[in-house]
Amino acid sequence: MSCVTRGRCDGDAQRQRRPGARDRVTAGGPQGRLSELIQLYLLRCDVEGKSQATIRAYRETLERFARIARKEGFPEEIEEIAAEHLYIYLGRYTGHSLEIRHRDFREVRCFFNWLIHAGYVSESPFRALKNVRLPRRIVRPFSAEGVGTLIEACDKSRPVGVRDRAILMTLLDTGVRCSELVHLDLADLDLAACRLRVLHGKGNKQRVVPFASRCGEALVDYLAVREREAGPLFVAALGNGRLRPGVRLEPNGLKQLLRRLGRATRMPKGHAHRFRHTFATWAIEADARELDVQYLLGHSSPDMVRRYAASYNCEQAARRHVSFSPGNALFVRP
Known part of the structure; x- marks a missing residue:
């Protein structure tokens, strides 16, 4: 059996946490076991007021992670899960879309970040991993x-x-x-x-x-x-x-x-999202303020509005291209 499927080798099994890490909960509470900590994390999301749709999505992702962990023989103790285990987990997603891979990476990483904050682990195994890059696709608005x-x-x-x-x-x-x-x-x-x-x-x-x-x-x-x-x-x-x-x-x-x-x-x-994109693009075309578009769409930052603006600028550049087309200019006779 490999070191990955056994967990840490004997010399690493007793590695110490960094100073300040909280002792694991006792008296019947979570002992650092993956399945129990997932349930505690979801409870924390509920207490903090996250939407039920968000919690359902987190639950599906994290329970899928737990199933893969059991099947692949990951350590049950959360502190013993390392980057090599995550590579095995993420390798199960190579046939999925980039959007699904990006989302699941992000949601499991958020779980491990919470584990650090709560004192169950001293550092995240995600620290050495990079998420997949999502392509910037242009969504054309309705005419x-x-x-x-x-x-x-x-x-x-x-x-x-x-x-x-x-x-x-x-x-x-x-x-x-x-x-x-x-x-x-x-x-x-x-x-x-x-x-x-x-x-x-x-x-x-x-x-x-x-x-x-x-x-x-x-x-x-x-x-x-x-x-x-x-x-x-x-x-x-x-x-x-x-x-x-x-x-x-x-x-x-x-x-x-x-x-x-x-x-x-x-x-x-x-x-439905194409209607939303059309609303934003037409607003930008009509010189609406970025802050107004951000508020009306319900975005917490202007980043998404700027993506709509980039899409609009791309369309405008395409329309203007005919006026300076090098291909057409090549065949213009004096």
Whole structure:
């Protein structure tokens, strides 16, 4: 059996912690064992107010790490897990997308950083590892013609079509995330002030976002067929096109709605985030302040807004290229 699968060799088994590391919890508490410490970490996330979606994602990643650790014979004592064990763990992801590998690396590393802070380990085995680099992909915003085609494809003669039109207008005019839109309640809508209160933003941050008159008109039309006074703002629909009063539209239902409209208009990439990207790009094109776009989108830093700006600058450069194209200039006759 190799040194990796046995854990530390005998000479390293008794290595000392750096001064200041806390003694392991006794009296029935975690003794530095991986599975128990994962549960304690998830409890800490809950106590600190992280969203249930975030905690579920952490749980899936860390429980997958624990399963691989058991299968590969990693040391059960957390202090004995070293960089070579992490290489084995990360090697199990080589067939996955870069996004999945990057996310799982980051989430397990955060767990080990907490272990240092809590005193269960003296240093993180991640200190010598580098995460994979994610490619900077350019997401093209909708053209005005393209998004107009999607909106016009909503059948206003049916309640579900009226709802779909209101959803598309809200996504386009506010830039809210898919998860934020489906969690909106009727009480979050202020038609008089043309405002939406987003209570379930990323990281549980709350904000108020405005919408303009055309979006307001679509929402008024939708409320006329929605039937109930309270509950979720956007409700689910039946197969016959009727709405289901009081039953919240789920994220998967929103994705199906967008796929259906995309097929009908031959625009397969009409996902919810593209509406958000379009909102940001059009705002930047209209000379909106970076700080305003950051607030309206619910970002904690301007970094993401700058990525949208880079995408916009790329599009602008492509449009201007025809005016200075060296290839065209080569064949210009005097």
